Amino acid sequence: MKFLILLAGLFISGTLFSQARNQKMREINHVVEFMNAFSRCNQDWYFDAVQLQKGLHASTQKVNENYFYCSKTQQSGLLSYTDIEKSFRFKEITPNTQNQIPAYQSDYIPWLEARELVLKVLSKPKNQYTSFAPVLTKYIASSDSLYGVHTELINYVSDKQFRSDTQFQTAKRILRDHERWFRHCYVSSKELDSVLVEFCNFHYPPFPSHKELQQGLQELNLTMNLLTNWERELYAENLSNNAKYDAKIRLLNAEGLKNDSLYLYKTRGYNALRSGFWLHTRYRTFYTAMHSQIYWFASSKHPSESFIKKSQQAYNDFVRSYNAIVEDYNDYIAIADGLTFTKTSDCCLAPSEIDTSQNVLLMAPKLLYKFEYREEIPKPEAKDSVVTPLTGDELLIHNALPHHLIYLLDASSSMNESGKLAHLKENATNLVKIQREVDRISIVTFSGKANTLLQSVPCSQKKHIAEKIERIHAFGQTNIQSGFEMVKSLLHSDKLEKGVNSVILITDGEFPLSDETKTLINELKANQIGICFVYLGEKMNKKDAKAFQKTYTDLGVILYDTNRIDLKDALLKIATE
Structure with missing residues (x-):
């Protein structure tokens, strides 16, 4: 006794x-x-x-x-x-x-x-x-x-x-x-x-008692330490080693994904083997999201305005990607905290199944931007000015009414699959390149909750918009109603009075629309707001596709299925018709 x-x-x-x-x-x-x-x-x-x-x-x-x-x-x-x-x-x-x-x-x-x-x-x-x-x-x-x-x-x-x-x-x-x-x-x-x-x-x-959690963190830190060394060189205006760092980070990424199940599938720090899924998800997101967050950096030419040094532009391009990676890293840190984990898993696990004594780990800070003021701007060599006539897509945009495109983007974790999110970012950015100063763009993402990334920004701010688009990352579940509520609030103050306002709902999934969501859609339409649905999911059979089409046709929503129309063409049609 x-x-x-x-x-x-x-x-x-x-x-x-x-x-x-x-x-x-x-x-x-x-x-x-x-x-x-x-x-x-x-x-x-x-x-x-x-x-x-x-x-x-x-x-x-x-x-x-x-x-x-x-x-x-x-x-x-x-x-x-x-x-x-x-x-x-x-x-x-x-x-x-x-x-x-x-x-x-x-x-x-x-x-x-x-x-x-x-x-x-x-x-x-x-x-x-x-x-x-x-x-x-x-x-x-x-x-x-x-x-x-x-x-x-x-x-x-x-x-x-x-x-x-x-x-x-x-x-x-x-x-x-x-x-x-x-x-x-x-x-x-x-x-x-x-x-x-x-x-x-x-x-x-x-504490040594939660070794699987710490092994996973050690893997993540190999990448974070490499990124830190890369950042130091970029801040010192050394861009010569980009290819070297890019190759190393891809190797670490492949190795981390290979070790995933080994470290975390049977995480023992939680008193419940199945709860390893939560840590596994955040670990895997850290690596898979990098394909759209940083893999493009080494090959980019980092174009900038004449008053911005190329090294400054390159550094801040890196900061944008690094900070998105830090968010995924800190998601892993947060779920390692027993109290946070209790709140996150309350739908699946009882408090008695969770070890609240497990290690709370140190989070990582994001990088700050680099700003250098160049008072004397190098003058470009004089050249004969040649006006290039507009053709193709540019001509369509030029002849279109001023438009405010409100992207309502599904940012749930399934958008990371098959490169859907990266494909969306690329096409949205390319459209912005040919849009005019009179045109506006807003971006609202929705997963567990809605978040406004851009609010009625003139399309002349192309670099700013591109940076915001590139920072989008997907994680969580789908909550479409919160997205429409935020769009309605945004348009209350930022509706384009002389032009076209269009909400573009973009998702890869099929989900039922609640009566509340349908009411929000009808209220927007009554306020002369166009509603379009761009579907990025898998191809449906004819019966399901017909029922899918009818759901949105009955609501007066225009449906674009990217299994039938290219995403680039769909976005261009919405902007110009």
């Missing part, structure tokens, strides 16, 4: 020790989550800085106002939703008397909430952040400073200060400030990441 009591005591103390360790690791991950929330703002602010630089470049002779726009002017609407008042505590959020906030400020809220949480821990008399507080404080100060100069930029553009800015002296000073603070944010981010890794390795090494 004494032996059993002692054994029980050891078990309880061991469990309490592991839970204490895991709770401290979650607190460290708050810092990484703060860094990743800021990376979203950093990306948007980069595109605003580049757009101002483009506006100056286009105004060498006289001010060309068509090029002066930013996130504040592009998202000019107002937002109001339940509990929005909670965000009013941040000085960066400026509500009006009707408790509405400027739409562009909604992107700040995740960053501000994460910063608040980190500062709360940092303010406690005894906290584990003390060991790296100076580096963390430096990072917070750098990100806040970049926010400050960016606020100056968007006010400069939205208030049209460029009209009275002699020789653009204020604009040039703002861009020089952006270059400085982008660099400070990058350096402090790297320092903080290094300190966090060293701190966690020393204080919170993983």
Whole structure:
């Protein structure tokens, strides 16, 4: 009996020790989550800085106002939703008397909430952040400073200060400030990441009891370490080793997929063998998604505007892919946390079947963008200007009415199969290349929930749009209703009044439409919004195809089946007819 009591005591103390360790690791991950929330703002602010630089470049002779726009002017609407008042505590959020906030400020809220949480821990008399507080404080100060100069930029553009800015002296000073603070944010981010890794390795090494989970992570880290080394060379403007890194990453990818079932099919860290499926899914997604995320990078020529250095463009192209890979990496980290796993698997497993003492692991931070301001632009050699006549698809777009295409994209995990997502990205990007400045594009993805990636962006912002399209990755299940709800909300403020508005539902699956979804479709149609359905799935037999067609015909929805029409032709028809 004494032996059993002692054994029980050891078990309880061991469990309490592991839970204490895991709770401290979650607190460290708050810092990484703060860094990743800021990376979203950093990306948007980069595109605003580049757009101002483009506006100056286009105004060498006289001010060309068509090029002066930013996130504040592009998202000019107002937002109001339940509990929005909670965000009013941040000085960066400026509500009006009707408790509405400027739409562009909604992107700040995740960053501000994460910063608040980190500062709360940092303010406690005894906290584990003390060991790296100076580096963390430096990072917070750098990100806040970049926010400050960016606020100056968007006010400069939205208030049209460029009209009275002699020789653009204020604009040039703002861009020089952006270059400085982008660099400070990058350096402090790297320092903080290094300190966090060293701190966690020393204080919170993983328990040896969950070795399958750690073996899988070691495999993933082989790729992450390679990407980190590649990133350093690109930041230093060395593009000569791209082919070498590309070859290595493909080998690691093939090896990782081969080891998949070996490490994770019978994961034992959860007290239930079948629960290994969850970790297996995230492990496999990490590798399979790379085919569309990074495999194109080494062969790309990274074209850029004359005022953007090729090395800067190449680096930021890499950042876009790297950050998408980090999301998949952190999905694996999240499911390794017993508490997160309990919430994720509540549909299939009882809490008693899940080991909540399993290792909480350190998440990875995303990269920040690189911005360099080139005040003196190299002048191209003089050439006789030749106007190339429009032909084919370009002529169709030229003759079409102005259009706003709202892509409603299925981002469930099945879209990764057979290269469907990569095929969609390629064709959507190619259409944008020939669309005009008067045309608009919005992108809403839906899986477990809906997410707006682009909101009524002019198609002149081709690089910005291409980057957003390339970042799309598929994971989760299908929730079409949430997608249509978000589209309806978007069109409430961003409907193109003089032109054609078309919602393009793109999916590879067949799913029943609820009465609520049908009501949303009818409301959009009643508001003169066209609805098209592009089907990317497997070919159906004649009976099923006929029933499928009837479902959408009865709703007044135009159906394009890519087993019968090429995706490129379908998108072109929607844009021009």
